[in-house]
Amino acid sequence: MTDEGRDGDDDATATADERSFSHNLGKTKESGDSSEGVIVDSISSMPDEILQHILSLIPTRSAIRTSVLSKRWRHVWTGTPSLYFHKDDRPDANSINETLARYKAPKMMSFRILLNKVDDLVHMDGWIKFAFSRNVEKLMLYLERDGYNIPDFFYVNSSVKQLSINSLYSFKMIPECSVSWTSLKKLSLSLCNLSDESIANILSGCPILGSLILDFCKGVKVLDLSRSPRLRTLAVYNDSCTPGPTKIVAPHIHCLRLRTSPVLCDLVDVLSLTEARLDISYKCQRDKLNADLLHIMVIEILDKCCRNVEKFTFGESYLKMLSLAELRGVLFPKLKAKAITLETPISHYVIPGIVRLLQNSPELKMLTVTHTRNDGFIPGIYIDRNLRSHGLISYQCWSSEARDLEHFDHLRANASFIELVLKTSKTLKKLAIYLGTYYKANGVMKQLLEMVPMLTRNNNVSIVIG
Template sequence: MADESFTDGTRVPSNGNNPCQKTEGVGLISSLPDSILQHILSFIPTKLAIRTSLLSKRWRHVWCDIPSISLDDRTLKAASIISLDDQTLKAASITLNRYTSLKMMNFHLNTTRKQNIPHINRWVEFAISRNVENLSLDFWHPGSSYNFQIPDFFYVNSSVKKLTITLSFTDLMVPACSLSWTSLKKLYLCNCNISDESMAKILSGSPLLESLTLYFCDQLRVLDLSKSLRLRTLKINRNIWVLGPTHIVAPHIHRLRLTNSQLPCTFVNLSSLAEARLDICIVPITGIFEADFLQDMVLKMLEKLQNVEKLTFEGNFLQIISLAEVRGVPFPMFKVKDLTLETVIFQYVIPGIERLLQNSPDLKKLTIRARDTNTIREKDINNYLQLQGLNPDQCWRSKDGVFFNNLPWYLESKHATSFVELVLKNTKTLDIDKIVILLNERYLRFKFEELAIPTLSHNNFSIALLKMPMTSNDDDW
């Protein structure tokens, strides 16, 4: 048998019964109390936690009481080292049979095999019997027409606080029996076909729900959150193939994150909204660009956001705002105090940024992150303007006559300098505490030190130009 690797990188020989062959590192860790060892093992995959039972008699049963279990049928065969064969299902069964903890914090089940479906109910029931608090079920069966039905017992639970359900665009059918998730605070539904009736049952049976995420949930049309008095965070992601939801009533929501699509979506009530993050999903390969519809939808959303104090707009949303601006469409005034713009810096977002700054007289903090969130094709925008009888070259020239780069990743020092000047000019009458512009070093076509930073001594604010990674370290918000 080959040497085993311990979690700290130490190599332990397979005949580890000889204490002289054990490294000092293993000895020190082995001396820790079970509770600390189990806490450490909870941060690694379950199959690796089980493998620690080979280290010595001291480790044989440590994993059996860890607070987290993750079953993944793509990797679970590695856990079969504790069984007499390497069959995935038997390995999973032995894993559950040897687990002794009466309280489970996290249980994750990921299955992609149709033949595992008969065993899912037992695994889920096992987790619920251990009063699991964080339950994640990922059922992905590509190319399968089999619709897995979650058992009725699953819908009555008093321990789960965070629930994640991912289906392969199959139906999430809440049964006729009453639903009761009395402790649930966070719900994440992904790739689920869920009806209005089923969603209403979930909301009615989850009185403590604080956060709801709907990621590509088709069939849902009306999302009425008016009776969910504790629900404060709503996240919705729709793409061009997923219609729902199209009608949203959310009077108690404080935080909204919406990635919309070229499909209708109407907000009826956002009276409590304090923070919003918006973008539009555009898939260039489809060749579809509903410019008129998108401008109308975005402007209606902006009307709903007039009193929101913290706003984040991403690249496609800014391009639609810019398109409406160059066409002379009127914009509302905003009470925003903290504004974040996530976009590449090029000519197709400049008019929208100018208008947002001019219409935000209460602005206190401005953050611009140069991130690649723009997917609308430039030729689609310019073709639309030409059909409207407009000259694209003239439309995208700034009000000061400056031409910005027309390619997303062709930012030269002159463009960056002009952009900083534009921001300063449109904020110089405001009492802003902080302006931050974050640039990615791979995004620059010049040395960072070459950038000429304009200053206006009579303005009481500072500007920080920082390098940043390509990806954002955002939390689940």
């Protein structure tokens, strides 16, 4: 036990898990384990502020369980700077209300709450008001139950700096009052139903907003960010089932992350961009993939992003459309990229696009390849189908290097890809390839590492395999 000893009443009412937890944590020299006793005494002797910071990193329900350790720990959790009610550690509404009644911290840094029960609906406003009363800075709402309407008071707040609303259904986010979030710097909305007017209202009330994420939100046709001079980071993710904006006006954006449906949006006034991540989400068979239009649009977007962007990231589907553009003879713009990341498995379907990107990036110093794909990748068969529809023999369109990749095993394919990169890019200083767990488990990573000295013997490129 600690110096103050275990409180008998607390131990009598503790659950089996809590008693086991406190028993294991409460060993002392008297129990014969001097090292654990010293550790526990050291932890208990820490100031409340440090203990509360530690407890804020775990779900609140788990933090409360530490109150059974001893009198020293009984009320520590009540001053934690964060409250976290979510998923498996989410108690019922009455327990949450009791927790909030015992909470003593005058200032709350973070509040995370999940609405997933019918009984929660009548309490949600009160929980948000409580967080506002403690000047919460980071507020995360997870809405898994339909029927909740955001009250007007929610849209007027001067303490929240980060706001995240995540929904499992099309949640209506259309404020009928003026928005005033004067301290908000980061806003993330997921599966929210918006409109051009509502997003304009929200943005007008966020004078220092620096980051905006719209994750599968629908209803916005024109996203005009011209009146948000401090907005530097924009992420828009959508597919054909949840269509996003068809036009984005972003004169102040420096970092753009765009994963769109097969009908890409128009980018207007993006000359401030220095970093861009581009991909396409082909979600289901209902998507109508107009490859004739799409391979032109990916080049148009690239052309608008290429003026000042020094760091590009391309997803697999975007690379496939760039490959189709290359095979169809579309001209590529010159890039000023110093760093390019390719998030794709290596296949012959992405090679023509990659090669053209490397050839058109005369300032490239760093190339990173991660063997990943998103859920909405475009099947390669659509590339073949489009080529055939224009009288082209698919197999004859691919370069010899690309054709070989189709028949190589994983080791030879990656080695061949490295050789192709080194031959194509004359300015490259570093190449990093991050393999998936499948490659590591099958020994490809180890064998590829052994081949690196031979692959780089005639150049000064540093190669990292991970």
